[in-house]
Amino acid sequence: MLIVSLDEKQVEITPIEYDADCPFKYNNFVYRAALTSPTIANSGASNETKQQPGCAMIPEGVTQFIVRLPNPDAEGMNTSNRVENEVAIISLASAALAHLEQKVVPSVYGWGSAAGASPQGWILQELMPGTPVDAGFRTMDLQQKKAIFAQMAEILDALQKYQLPQTITGFGGLTFDQSGNTVSATMTSVDAGPWPSYEASFQGRLKVAIAEADKSPIIRGWRNNGVRERIDAFVESGLPAQFLSLASKQDKCVVHADFTTNNMLYDPKSQRITALLDYDFACISHPSYEFFRSFNGCGGQFGGWPGDEDNDLLALQDYKLHGFPSPLPLSSNTDGVKWEDMKAWEDELERVQVQRPRTTQGIEKAADVDAVLQMIIPWRITNPDILRLQPEESTMKCRDENEEQLVKMLDHLGF
Incomplete structure (x- = not known):
């Protein structure tokens, strides 16, 4: 102090x-x-x-x-x-x-x-005021978690439905003009943008990611084994097709982009959420983007194709798109998907009628693009702090594993 x-x-x-x-x-x-x-x-x-x-x-x-x-x-x-x-x-x-x-x-x-x-x-x-939600979330019973989920759904619904000022015309970040109006600007977590469409935001970010991969002495632009040519082909001709079926693709709203239990406070006695904090990664984007970046550990993110070996994640993606079965499946291991939590979260989203994966036609294709984006510059082999702490042998192993995942995703996408 x-x-x-x-x-x-x-x-x-x-x-x-x-x-x-x-x-x-x-x-x-x-x-x-x-x-x-x-x-x-x-x-x-x-x-x-x-x-x-x-x-x-x-x-x-x-x-x-x-x-x-x-x-x-x-x-x-x-x-x-x-x-x-x-x-x-x-x-x-x-x-x-x-x-x-x-x-x-x-x-x-x-x-x-x-x-x-x-x-x-x-x-x-x-x-x-309040106590961090993540301090008690793991030990909450299902009814207590449902109370948190219900409030989260109401917050998300309000963010989605809020009518943005007409001065916000793009997808990306925000700033203020000389008159104090809120206007579109660079997306702060990317240092690029704004973009005129959701598709353009991913195209722009993929180009930034590829440029960063080119600078990495470990990744070397993914030029080994012909992977780079496949990435370039996907960005050039495959990406537009991924957005053809995305419903309401021009919709944009406030996206927190880190809407998780560690950024919420609550009153343990009343079970009321008292704060949603940390808007450092927040941006203006399509409602689907919130599901790509938020809810990890408290409802589950909606990711791209997880590969044909991860049965739990494949099933979770399918249930988020088409509805959960009854009875719910059993997790394949102790660290697996908590199916009751996932179902409770989806029930609250449905109750409030939030725009979510199940009501967003084509979201799975956009999620695949986001997955490619994250695979091009994976944290484990690009973050300077972890590279300093991690043995070179581990780094190269991570690189090889990531290339294998990237190749599988490109195969899945037809590139």
Whole structure:
């Protein structure tokens, strides 16, 4: 804990979930800032801060805040509009979820861009109440999990149905124009975009991934064994066909892209979700993209073709598309699919009538494109921190295994 003085007030600054010995780079440094005396009306905002887009006034009597400092060294993150994107998404999510009985989106009180003279951006935001959902999720019984799933479905439904401002015209990230309007911009987790369509977003991201693979001394652009030619052929002529059957392909909405239990807080007594946090990877995309990136461990992501050897994942994908059987199957091992949880999540999505895999014709083809994207630059052989810690023998084994999976996927796609 650090104690500093600010405007005649002492501020206690405490890191949240920070380990100085962690071998991996944090995407953000998050701190709790506690004042020794509460704020008074208008004391926490200058005239300049009041005019900042995406900001709310600091309420009177507040003593604690959250300070988020995006790590400029975080792998693959674009800093030019990283803070602006997060603030803009929070503003949209707050409006989309304003009707909920429990406020779940933190207010932003001020922010600084990393695109200016200083490379360090920052966000000052509301400290939300509650306990991390993932701290108790594994030990919850099915009824308790259903209560969480029901609220998650309502949040997701509201994000999908929220009418975006007309100034947001593309797929990707967000920023603010000189008039304070929220406008389309670079997708911060990719450093590319915005794009005019969902298909174009994947095409653009695949080109970025291929360029990164070319730079890797381990992957070497997947040029061994003729794999690169097959990738190029798929991107050039196969990708457009994958989106022909995707229903409502021009639909776009707020996508959190990390909507999981570790980014939610709740009240254990009431079982009410009290916060949805961390919009660092959030973007504007097709509703299906949320299912590709979120719900891992609490409902299950919807992935691309998992290969003909993974029977549980093949079955799960089929059930998400066509409905779950009764009785539910037994998991093939103790770490396998938790079928009751998966069914409970789908039941809540159906109850609220969320746009989901079963109601999105052609989603499986888009999921296959996303799978190819992730296979081109797999984390285990591209992240500099893990490469530093992992023996070269293990790295090369991972590379060979990934190439085998990539080849199987290309075979599956007919390339």
